Amino acid sequence: MAEDQKPPRADVVDPDGQAPAEVDDGVVIETVDEPADEAGELLTPPPMPEDEAPVQAELTVEVAGEEDELDEPEIPSLVGQLPWQEGDGGGPVEIAFAGGKGGAGRSTLVANVGLFLSRLGRDVVLADLDPAGQNLHTFLGMDPILPTPGMRMRSALPPRVDRMPGMNLRLCRPHHALMGADDPLRQQALDVARASGADVIVLDLGVQPDPLALDTFLEADCGVVVTLPEPAAMERTYAFLRAALYRRLLDGDDEPAVVSRALLTADHVGQLDTPAELIDALAGVHPNAAQAIRARVLAFAPKILVNRCGNRADRDLAAGICSALRRRWNINAEALGGIDADDTALESLRRRRPLVVEYPGSALARDIERLTRRLMALVGTREVRP
Amino acid sequence: MSAPINLYEELELDPGATEEDIRRAFKRLSRRFDPGGLVMYGLYRTPEALRLLARLKEAYNTLMDPEQRRRYDRSLFPKGHPSLRRADERVASRPPPAPRELPRDxxxxxxxxxxxxxxxxxxxxxxxxxxxxxxxxxxxxxxxxxxxxxxxxxxxxxxxxxxxxxxxxxxxxxxxxxxxxxxxxxxxxxxxxxxxxxxxxxxx
Incomplete structure (x- = not known):
C-alpha cells in the first residue's frame, strides 16, 4: 500500500517549499507551521523527510484504522488508470463547487473531497475563491491568514499556497480576507492554482453569480451546485444556474451571442421566456446562430447535489431538479443524489479537523467518498464539461 | 427544441412501459412537479407549472387507455418500436389468450x-x-x-x-x-x- 500511495507525478513541489519548480515567479510557497492547537496531533507531519512516501504511508495507516478493508483494494487500481493521466495534456482537472445557498455545506464538501482525492493518490490543489470570505482552511484544520494593515495595502501580494502536512494537498487562497466581487486577487489565486502542476483542482466558488465564479464554473471539467432541500436554497440554486446559462449563451462577442442580444433587446414585450423560445425565434432570422445557441444549451451540464437530506423525498430532489431543468431549459443537468444530514460535519468543524480524518467511519465520510469516486468517474470523460 | 416531445418522454418512460409503470410514473411526476413543491420554486411560474401538470395528465390518460395507446404507438413508431415488440411478446407469453379487439361500440x-x-x-x-x-x-x-x-x-x-x-x-x-x-x-x-x-x- 505504501508504494501505491506515492505521489504519481514527479513535478510536485517539495513539501518544504524549497523547490517551487512549476510555480510562477513571486508565488509564495509556504508550509503551514506546526499547528499548536489540539487539532495538531494527527495533521502534524512527523519530521518531514526528503521524500513523501513514508509520511503518507504512516498517515494512511493512522487514518485508515477504521476503513482499511474499504480502501485497500481500490486505491492501487485507481492510481495510474485515470484518463487524464494518459496524456490528454489538458492540464489539471477542475472540479468546481458553487451556488446553492451559504451554509449548504459547500466548503465541507470541497475540503473533504479534496482530502479524499489526495488520499486516492492524486496531487490536489484546493482554491478558496469564495468572495464572501475564506473558510476552507478551517475545514482542513489549517491556520487562517490574519491580514496585517501592511498586507492590506499591498494589493499586488501574490496568493498564498500552503501544503497540508503529510498530504498531497495544497490550499491556494488570496492574501486578503476581505475581497470584493471583482477582486483581481481571486483571479490571481485561480491562475496560481492552475499553474501549480496538480492533477486535480477543487474550487470553492461561493454562492455569488459574479463573472469570475460563472466563468470558472462554466470552464470547469465538472461544475457542482450544492443545494439544500428548502425553498430559499432552491431559488438561489436556480438563480445561479440561470446566470451561468445566460452567461454562456449571451455574454460573448461572438456572432450567436450578438444576434441573440439584439433579438432580446427587440423583444419589448418579453415574450421570449426560455432558451427554447429564444432558439425558435432565432431560427427564423439567423439559423446559424440558432444552431450555435442550441449547441451551447445542450453542452451546459451542471451537476446537482442536495445536501443535508432528511428523508427519501429530499434524496430524490436532485433528480427532480434535473428533470425540471431539462423540461424548462433543455439543459443536461445531472443529479449527484443526496447526502444525509449528519452532526459529524459540525462536530468536526468545531474541532477544526477534517471530517474524513476525524470521523472516517461516519455515514457522511462514506457519502463523501462515494461522491468523490463519482466525480472522478465524471471528469474522466471529457464530454461531461459543463 | 421546445421540451417534450412525445407522451412517453413526457412521463419519462420507455415505450415498452407497462400500465403499472405508467401509473407509478404519473404519480411520482405529479408529486414532483406540484406547483407548490420544492422543485418548481424559482424555476416555473404557477400557470406554466399547471400547464406542465395538465400535459402529464393528458399523457397518462392517453397511455392508460389501451385503444388510444395502440393508436398513438402506431403513429409514433409506424414500423414498430423494439421495446414495444418486446412488450407485445411479454403480453403474448401470458397464459390466457390475447383478447379480441373491442369494437368501437x-x-x-x-x-x-x-x-x-x-x-x-x-x-x-x-x-x-x-x-x-x-x-x-x-x-x-x-x-x-x-x-x-x-x-x-x-x-x-x-x-x-x-x-x-x-x-x-x-x-x-x-x-x-x-x-x-x-x-x-x-x-x-x-x-x-x-x-x-x-x-x-x-x-x-
Missing part, C-alpha cells in the same frame, strides 16, 4: 338495448364477447378477483364502500370502452336502491 355489438340500464350483466357480456378474462381486468385495474365477481353478479352485500365502487366502475368501464359516467350512474342507482331497501327492512 361494445353495447351495440352485444345487442344491449340503448335505453336499458348498465349493470353487472353488461360487464359480463361485453367481457365474454371481447374474450377478456376476469384475471386480465384484475391485473390491469388492481381490483381483486372477488370484488370483480361480486360486481358482475351484483352481490351488493359483498361489495366495498360506495366511494371505492365509483372508482372501480370507472376503471372497468374505461377498459371495456363503456361510458364511465353512465355505468357509474346506472350501477350506483341500483346499489342505492338496494341499500335503501335493506335499511327499510332492517331499520335497526
Amino acid at each position: 361494445p353495447l351495440e355489438a352485444i345487442g344491449w338495448p340503448e335505453d336499458a340500464r348498465l349493470g353487472g350483466p353488461t360487464l359480463t357480456k361485453v367481457r365474454s364477447m371481447a374474450g377478456i378474462p376476469l384475471e386480465e381486468i384484475a391485473e390491469r385495474t388492481k381490483i381483486s378477483m372477488f370484488t370483480l365477481r361480486c360486481l358482475e353478479s351484483e352481490d351488493y352485500g359483498d361489495l366495498p364502500a360506495k366511494v371505492y365502487l365509483r372508482g372501480f366502475l370507472k376503471q372497468i368501464a374505461r377498459m371495456l370502452r363503456l361510458d364511465p359516467e353512465r355505468l357509474v350512474r346506472d350501477y350506483l342507482h341500483e346499489y342505492d336502491a338496494w341499500v335503501a331497501e335493506k335499511a327499510r327492512r332492517k331499520p335497526w
Whole structure:
C-alpha cells in the first residue's frame, strides 16, 4: 500500500517549499507551521523527510484504522488508470463547487473531497475563491491568514499556497480576507492554482453569480451546485444556474451571442421566456446562430447535489431538479443524489479537523467518498464539461 | 427544441412501459412537479407549472387507455418500436389468450338495448364477447378477483364502500370502452336502491 500511495507525478513541489519548480515567479510557497492547537496531533507531519512516501504511508495507516478493508483494494487500481493521466495534456482537472445557498455545506464538501482525492493518490490543489470570505482552511484544520494593515495595502501580494502536512494537498487562497466581487486577487489565486502542476483542482466558488465564479464554473471539467432541500436554497440554486446559462449563451462577442442580444433587446414585450423560445425565434432570422445557441444549451451540464437530506423525498430532489431543468431549459443537468444530514460535519468543524480524518467511519465520510469516486468517474470523460 | 416531445418522454418512460409503470410514473411526476413543491420554486411560474401538470395528465390518460395507446404507438413508431415488440411478446407469453379487439361500440355489438340500464350483466357480456378474462381486468385495474365477481353478479352485500365502487366502475368501464359516467350512474342507482331497501327492512 505504501508504494501505491506515492505521489504519481514527479513535478510536485517539495513539501518544504524549497523547490517551487512549476510555480510562477513571486508565488509564495509556504508550509503551514506546526499547528499548536489540539487539532495538531494527527495533521502534524512527523519530521518531514526528503521524500513523501513514508509520511503518507504512516498517515494512511493512522487514518485508515477504521476503513482499511474499504480502501485497500481500490486505491492501487485507481492510481495510474485515470484518463487524464494518459496524456490528454489538458492540464489539471477542475472540479468546481458553487451556488446553492451559504451554509449548504459547500466548503465541507470541497475540503473533504479534496482530502479524499489526495488520499486516492492524486496531487490536489484546493482554491478558496469564495468572495464572501475564506473558510476552507478551517475545514482542513489549517491556520487562517490574519491580514496585517501592511498586507492590506499591498494589493499586488501574490496568493498564498500552503501544503497540508503529510498530504498531497495544497490550499491556494488570496492574501486578503476581505475581497470584493471583482477582486483581481481571486483571479490571481485561480491562475496560481492552475499553474501549480496538480492533477486535480477543487474550487470553492461561493454562492455569488459574479463573472469570475460563472466563468470558472462554466470552464470547469465538472461544475457542482450544492443545494439544500428548502425553498430559499432552491431559488438561489436556480438563480445561479440561470446566470451561468445566460452567461454562456449571451455574454460573448461572438456572432450567436450578438444576434441573440439584439433579438432580446427587440423583444419589448418579453415574450421570449426560455432558451427554447429564444432558439425558435432565432431560427427564423439567423439559423446559424440558432444552431450555435442550441449547441451551447445542450453542452451546459451542471451537476446537482442536495445536501443535508432528511428523508427519501429530499434524496430524490436532485433528480427532480434535473428533470425540471431539462423540461424548462433543455439543459443536461445531472443529479449527484443526496447526502444525509449528519452532526459529524459540525462536530468536526468545531474541532477544526477534517471530517474524513476525524470521523472516517461516519455515514457522511462514506457519502463523501462515494461522491468523490463519482466525480472522478465524471471528469474522466471529457464530454461531461459543463 | 421546445421540451417534450412525445407522451412517453413526457412521463419519462420507455415505450415498452407497462400500465403499472405508467401509473407509478404519473404519480411520482405529479408529486414532483406540484406547483407548490420544492422543485418548481424559482424555476416555473404557477400557470406554466399547471400547464406542465395538465400535459402529464393528458399523457397518462392517453397511455392508460389501451385503444388510444395502440393508436398513438402506431403513429409514433409506424414500423414498430423494439421495446414495444418486446412488450407485445411479454403480453403474448401470458397464459390466457390475447383478447379480441373491442369494437368501437361494445353495447351495440352485444345487442344491449340503448335505453336499458348498465349493470353487472353488461360487464359480463361485453367481457365474454371481447374474450377478456376476469384475471386480465384484475391485473390491469388492481381490483381483486372477488370484488370483480361480486360486481358482475351484483352481490351488493359483498361489495366495498360506495366511494371505492365509483372508482372501480370507472376503471372497468374505461377498459371495456363503456361510458364511465353512465355505468357509474346506472350501477350506483341500483346499489342505492338496494341499500335503501335493506335499511327499510332492517331499520335497526
